[in-house]
Amino acid sequence: MDLTAPEYAYMFGFLQADGHLAKGALSVELGLRDAAILRAFVELTPYRSRITERTRSTDFAATHTSVTWTLYALEARTKLNALGLPYGRKSGTIAPPRAEFSRHDYVRGLIDGDGSVGFTGKGHPFLSLTTASTAIAAYVCDYGAETTGVERTVRRNARDGMYNVLWTNEAAQRLAAALYYPDCLALDRKRTAAQSVAAWARPAGMRAAYTPRRWSPDEDRVLLSINSPTAAAEALGRTTQSCHLRLWRLRTGQVPLPA
Numbered sequence: 001m002d003l004t005a006p007e008y009a010y011m012f013g014f015l016q017a018d019g020h021l022a023k024g025a026l027s028v029e030l031g032l033r034d035a036a037i038l039r040a041f042v043e044l045t046p047y048r049s050r051i052t053e054r055t056r057s058t059d060f061a062a063t064h065t066s067v068t069w070t071l072y073a074l075e076a077r078t079k080l081n082a083l084g085l086p087y088g089r090k091s092g093t094i095a096p097p098r099a100e101f102s103r104h105d106y107v108r109g110l111i112d113g114d115g116s117v118g119f120t121g122k123g124h125p126f127l128s129l130t131t132a133s134t135a136i137a138a139y140v141c142d143y144g145a146e147t148t149g150v151e152r153t154v155r156r157n158a159r160d161g162m163y164n165v166l167w168t169n170e171a172a173q174r175l176a177a178a179l180y181y182p183d184c185l186a187l188d189r190k191r192t193a194a195q196s197v198a199a200w201a202r203p204a205g206m207r208a209a210y211t212p213r214r215w216s217p218d219e220d221r222v223l224l225s226i227n228s229p230t231a232a233a234e235a236l237g238r239t240t241q242s243c244h245l246r247l248w249r250l251r252t253g254q255v256p257l258p259a
Contacts, residue, residue, distance in 0.1 A: 001083065004102055006104075009103075010105040010108055010112075011044060012097060013107065015109075015113075020090075021086065021090070026076070027070045027071075029066050030068075031066055032065040032066065034189070035053075035067040036188060037185075041069055045076065049072070051067055053065060082098070083099060091132040094135070105185070108180065111129055115130065116130075119197070119200075125196075126167065126168045127197070128167070130163070130164050131162065136163075144171075149171075173197055173198055223247055227247075229241075229247055230243075
């Protein structure tokens with residue numbers, strides 16, 4: 001499980017989203033249409049594992065067929081736990097891996113597990129992630145900002161306590177292109193959706209896409225000098241949210257300090 005290798009980074013992100021690590025086994029249950037990705041995981045794993053199939057009735061369908069991949073090896077489970085896959089309920093506690101990893105592939109694994117790619121009811125492309133983890137929401141927001149130039153800062157929904165991170169239109173296209181590159185390991189249906197998103201063209205007459213305003217070294221110096229997102233927003237003509245995120249990035253070394 002070398003997370004600098006694209007396929008393992010993807011697999012780990014997917015397991016954080018859709019896997020369940022228990023004291024006796026790691027398991028992933030998916031609908032039958034996604035069985036191919038579990039077969040790929042079997043090939044990637046140097047331990048004995050199995051895939052089983054079952055059909056049952058659910059609240060949504062009279063008959064539903066699912067496939068489950070199960071891995072029992074203690075050495076494998078110990079390694080996954082050490083990298084950041086918790087035992088038991090994990091949705092709110094997962095975080096980016098505790099080792100160097102391939103970013104595009106890891107995020108694609110999260111999206112394939114807990115995200116969506118496609119078109120809204122009005123025909124606009126989108127890419128989204130739903131997560132209960134503050135660390136994952138913050139990381140994906142930061143990754144998306146670097147990849148698309150569009151910043152997202154989200155809060156938990158009052159209804160269910162989840163974070164919903166969303167990109168639309170050209171930002172969704174840029175993100176989908178970065179994540180679902182040719183020959184990458186991915187769910188077939190989401191790869192197909194990403195290709196459709198990439199082929200979208202803004203309709204004639206639709207308002208022009210928003211062009212993000214880049215931060216200059218002078219603005220960074222003012223922001224650091226004022227040291228208050230609210231006050232800096234007024235001085236720089238920016239939003240408080242934008243100033244807060246930029247100040248955090250400067251303080252944490254996500255972007256270099258101005259000379």
